[in-house]
Amino acid sequence: SSGAEAATKIVINLERLQELPADQVGPLARYAATIQTQRGDYNGKVLSIRAEDLRSLAIIYDLTPGELTDRLIGWGVLPPEAGPAMQE
Ligand code: C2E
Ligand code: C2E
Ligand code: C2E
Numbered sequence: 001s002s003g004a005e006a007a008t009k010i011v012i013n014l015e016r017l018q019e020l021p022a023d024q025v026g027p028l029a030r031y032a033a034t035i036q037t038q039r040g041d042y043n044g045k046v047l048s049i050r051a052e053d054l055r056s057l058a059i060i061y062d063l064t065p066g067e068l069t070d071r072l073i074g075w076g077v078l079p080p081e082a083g084p085a086m087q088e
Helices: 015-020 022-039 051-060 067-073 079-087
Strands: 011-014 047-050
Touching: 011 051, 015 022, 015 051, 015 067, 022 047, 022 051, 022 067, 067 079
Parallel strands: none
Antiparallel strands: 011 047
């Protein structure tokens, strides 16, 4: 590979996600809830998701993965240090 992908873990802040308006975060909130159901992981304050899932979500939001990462940082759903990891 070209080595362009630095695969830092994507850790979503579930408490922050619940505070945001549904019309903004709807697809992400449904995606996270689905992953929680699939794992049986309901009690966490955070949820680690796959890098591949961020790519799928970026398509849903019509953004690049880097743009979606910036937006999630702006919402407070991802910590600021998540930024450089998803740039390609
Ligand atoms: P699966 O993809 O067939 O994964 C089966 C099991 O392998 C998972 O059970 C988990 O114990 C382990 N596993 C697979 N990939 C990883 C990984 O990157 N890290 C870790 N820590 N474990 C991994 P689990 O957690 O009960 O998940 C059951 C099924 O739910 C998964 O089957 C998958 O179909 C779905 N799922 C769970 N979490 C995610 C996710 O974050 N993204 C996606 N796309 N699917 C997920
Ligand atoms: P870590 O990955 O840095 O996660 C730190 C803590 O964040 C975890 O402590 C847990 O309280 C929370 N956390 C992170 N992702 C999730 C998530 O998807 N769901 C929930 N419910 N909580 C999450 P914990 O559980 O005591 O784990 C401590 C460390 O043990 C983790 O640090 C990681 O290094 C390792 N670990 C735990 N479970 C797994 C796993 O499934 N796969 C791998 N590779 N490491 C794991
Ligand atoms: P992690 O468990 O520390 O796994 C780090 C990376 O190792 C994953 O990045 C993936 O590239 C690889 N990996 C770990 N376990 C497996 C596996 O069973 N099969 C495959 N094909 N690859 C594996 P990725 O995919 O970006 O996932 C990031 C984090 O999201 C994982 O960190 C874990 O905390 C969480 N996660 C992803 N998928 C699942 C899942 O199915 N179940 C659970 N419980 N956690 C998951």
